[in-house]
Amino acid sequence: MARELTVAIAGLGAIGLHLARALDAGVEGLRLVAVAARDQDKARANLAGFRTPPALVSLAELAQADVVVEAAPAAIFEQVAVAAIEAGRIFVPSSCGALLPRMHLVARARETGARIIVPTGALLGLDAVRAAAEGEVSSVTIETRKPPRGLVGAPYLDQHGIDVAAITTPTLIFKGNAFDAAQGFPANVNVAAALALAGIGPERTTVQIWADTTVTRNTHTIRVEAASARLTMTIENVPSEENPRTGKITPLSILACLRGLTSTLKVGS
Template sequence: MTVAVAGVGAIGLELARRLDAGDGGLRLVAVSARDRAKAEAALAGFRAPPPLRPLAALAEADIVVEAMPAAAFDAVAEPAVAAGRIFVPASVGALLARPGLIQAARASGARILVPTGALLGLDAVRAAAEGPVESVTLETRKPPAGLAGAPYLREHGIRLEGLEAPTRIFAGNALEAARGFPANVNVAAALALAGIGPERTQVEIWADPTSTRNTHTIRVEAEAARFSMTIEGVPSAANPRTGRLTPLSILAALRGLVATLKVGS
């Protein structure tokens, strides 16, 4: 299957690099970037450097991966869905505000594949959600640098500089979290989509100057099971707002599309 990647930042470049290294059944055929010169320099060492294409042209590939700032989401998603492609968003939070995109995919025959990203245990959450679920909560703790620039902080005049102790800076549902922290908590959106929806999924976000990792703890109370899970992700050196696990998760999801043996639901 052919793959096009929108964005060559911390997520997109690592994914493109691994696809270029060779993987049975997957072929990188195009990328798109805001800064063409920077992208060309980053791709120069590839075994087979992919062409730089406009965002809309990426929909010529079988699979379109979105790994750009959330503001560019529609320019990537809409052509891919209209063309009936497999669309893989890294900006998962953007989906929560766009239910029409799912309806459009149903009409065109497109598929929207949400990767696990920096989370864990979405298989268990999806399974539990097949029955009654009392509650799903997510507690996210990040170093202050990993939350810098979030709209919620600007709107509420919250400053993280000089923070000395872990501080809760947000409590609300997943929809509110995705709006206030579009580059920081795509994990909340993925959890909500896998489970009981964005209005019922509760989220806490902590700025933790004592931590060097992005820590996410899921707690689920359901008829079938009660469980909690914690993952400590290493922030990307290129962008502390995302983790090193995210591009690997997308690659694993793509491999699942072409694998002879696929493990997990």
């Protein structure tokens, strides 16, 4: 029997709290032992009903667990990542867009024996993209369409004076590579970052972001032209009530990723 893995979570928002509740309800081979949250009082209230409440700790102390899940604002990504990687833990980032400008962390993980496992998140088809990338790939494009309110707060909008609240028709507000998209929309394009990491890299992955008044779901369409296959995939995610920038499927994806760490049968990579 595989040993039990302990899990710690940074952040108890739309992603982290959902994941914490699922782990507390019971997942074979996994045990939630610690969480960190900015609002301590709110965190204590949220954890009060847990069967086995985890310890409420600092970001650095999360690295006591075998697996550290980052489900926090991108601004504290590096604090969580560095602590986990220096301790040689398994690091599971939800803000994988923050990983793109910090690829030195991958090199450091190689030195410490840590692992960085990026979950599929709100995307689909990463297995197929990874397989295609083993051969020749000519292009990878992702088109993201979100209700305008789901893009509010992105640095790119402030820098370019774009008021998405005033948009009344579907509008292309960004086109560029995944690296630039991750910097301009850190809370919105983790999907593009995951696609870039699975495929041909951030510089060669093209991203389009639309503020679309006709959609009610966060919609991502991937197109891949490769020597082995032509891929076209679309996913329409229901936005979280707590945070419209996040799809409801995201915490479920991380939970599935964690299950794969200990499950006897694992389907897909």
